[in-house]
Amino acid sequence: MTVLKRFIAGAKCPGCGLEDKLQLCTEEGREWVACVRCDYTDVRPTEVTMKEPDESRDDSTSVVRFKP
Numbered sequence: 001m002t003v004l005k006r007f008i009a010g011a012k013c014p015g016c017g018l019e020d021k022l023q024l025c026t027e028e029g030r031e032w033v034a035c036v037r038c039d040y041t042d043v044r045p046t047e048v049t050m051k052e053p054d055e056s057r058d059d060s061t062s063v064v065r066f067k068p
Helices: none
Strands: 004-007 022-027 030-035 041-043
Touching: none
Parallel strands: none
Antiparallel strands: 004 022, 022 030, 030 041
C-alpha cells in the first residue's frame, strides 16, 4: 500500500521551527507527522487519556476565552 502525504498548512515544525514543512502521513490506518526539511517525525497517539479532576480546585471560578 502507498503512503498518503498531506501538508499541514500553517504548522511549525518542532524540530527546525520552519512553517509549512510538516506533512501528515497515513498508511494502513497508521498516522505520523514528518518534516520535509529536517529529520523530525512524530507518531500520532492512538489513545487519549483524560486527567482526573483536581479535587482541591474551586470549581466556582472558570476561565472563558473569546476569539475575536
